Amino acid sequence: MTSYTWWPVLGAPMEDGLKRVLAHDFLRGLSDGTLPREAFGYFVIQDTLYLGEYARALALLAAKAPSGAAGTLAAHAGSAIATELGLHPALLEQAGLDPALLHTTPKSPATTAYTSYLLSVCAQRPFHEGLAAVLPCYWIYQQVGMALATSGSSDPVYERWIESYAAPDFARSVAEMLQVVDDTVRELSDRQATDMAEHVEIATRYEWMFWDAAVREERWPW
């Protein structure tokens, strides 16, 4: 990471967030197999809802991107849906949960907040700010996948989830996005780089909140 131009500018808020994420009960439970199936199912369903909006956010960014990055972002908007979403129904089934829940569950408060934030930044703010908002989504999941893969999980369903984020295919797509971030940061003023760092910090907090909502099985008050 240290070889990237963006790392000194954007690395600190994500590293801090990553420590908190790795210490969270959700990921500890995924790793040692104690995570309740209900919390995992809640996460997978909410993640499906999240990924649909996330793909839209990437498509909005693709439309604003400089020509060198537009193709990468447009391709990612498609692959976010194809690869990650492809896994979710199978994970639910393997976990003994009903995949039909994918079609009947509404977005939770945390999912609503995170996806609304991503969509508004990508639609209404300059390209570099939107890019900063989606960066933790890539970087944190890759780091989580690699960290958890060192010991794996005794639970085969959780192990399958971990493997998907420790896989070379995911690493390749993260590397593509990190390169886009690098090319972007090189062209920015200090003020613009600070704006990026603020979005990285907010999105990193949302990543933590997303796992936290799953453990609490967060619901709307009515």
Ligand SMILES: Cc1ncc(CN)c(N)n1
């Ligand atoms: C909430 C969330 N953040 C990130 C990722 C990884 N694309 C994800 N699947 N879900």
